[in-house]
Amino acid sequence: MKEMLNAYAEVVGHDVIAHLQQLSRPLQGMKVVHVNSTRVGGGVAEILEKMVPLSNELGIHTSWEVISGGEDFYHCTKAMHNGLQGHRAPIADSLLAAYEETNRENAERLRDQLEDADIVFIHDPQPAPLLGLCPNRRGRWIWRCHIDASHPYRPLWRYLRSHLAGYDASVFSLPAFAQSLPHPEYIIPPSIDPLSDKNIDLADSEIDEVRQRFEIDSQRPMILQVSRFDRFKDPVGVIEAHRLARKFVPCLQLVLAGGTATDDPEGEAVLQEVRQAAGDDPDIKILLLPPDAHRTINALQRAADIVVQKSTREGFGLTVTEGLWKGKAVIGGDSGGIRLQVVDYHTGFLVRTPQGAALRIRYLLYRRDRMAEIGEKSRQFVRENFLLTRHLRDYLALIVGLLHGAEYRIELD
DSSP states (O other), X not given: OOHHHHHHHHHHOHHHHHHHHHHHGGGTTOEEEEEESOSSSSHHHHHHHHHHHHHHHTTOEEEEEEOOOOHHHHHHHHHHHHHHTTOOOOOOHHHHHHHHHHHHHHHHHHHHHHHHOSEEEEESSTTGGGGGGOTTOOSEEEEEOOSOOSSOOHHHHHHHHHHHTTSSEEEESSGGGOOXXXXXXXXXXXXXXXXXXXXXXXXXXXXXXXXXXXXXXXXSOEEEEEOOSOGGGOHHHHHHHHHHHTTTOTTOEEEEEEOOOTTXXXXXXXXXXXXXHHTTOTTEEEEEOOTTOHHHHHHHHHHOSEEEEOOSSOSOOHXXXXXXXXXXXXXXXXXXXXXXXXXXXXXXXXXXXXXXXXXXXXHHHHOHHHHHHHHHHHHHHHHHHSBHHHHHHHHHHHHHHHHHGGGGOOOOO
């Protein structure tokens, strides 16, 4: 067995790796290309960073391409992201023109590789038009939507659908996210990599060093939210929940740790809103971390008593998965993929308001035995459902199904 496969076998078991090898056997030598819009920042990039080399180790020639664009392109795709999540605002024709022109420019650079591929995964709206710009493609093309598209802004969806209808398949994270498209649709939740710097076990000394660096008191309870600064993550609501919870736990600390992604032009504005809401409160620490601060985030999650992800809309929420993997009770917003991970009273609690979050924080901090029990369940839940090996297994099964048609596919009404 090869090096990466051996390492994963130590975490997930040899039977899981044998299953991957069995699925990949008929796909040996195939060319698979993933395309997204950023190399760093966000869950898609983190998934592809390890999925691509693991696929190669299984004998599938897999590559990862990133499209690039200017300011208008990213403003347009951010508006698309918000629109898919229900934000009702039209996108200016000038921004849509920049979106289409950027895809044409990237198609010129990538066309030969994409048209020669056996399988192409296009991630999210940013590169969606590439399908129509590669007329001589020979393989199957899959649109992978990582966004909660359950209630999209309809004019935007009609526009995007014109680019998506020609795909051979679509993948959504949850059944509720799927929209009607004229091809097979698959449900594949995302995953975390247990061997990445963000998720491997850390020595206590490294965790203590991070506490000291950011002046976090190890003798006082700390709640943590890790996410890029995005209004849908509701960092201001987390600050309100913290202040309400301090009425019962006066020594409570809050850490909001995150950064920005290269394809998110709104991050700086949201960061300023968060800083204004925090004011000069010494018990609230706002950490702007670089995209490669994976071990730092890992240490913060392990140092936290409770992990919070109070998103109002969420495609999946990999920071929830990370917190669960580290044996933490997670308080998550009752939205999107968080519902798939946070099971009330078993792996954490779902909340809708800052008041609800504050009550659950109080409950857990006053019931340390219950918090430890929830943490044990949380780690096992992720091991069984949300690790990278399961994610890759689902992708391999999808490819086999597409190549062999309905013979290997069960249709669900």
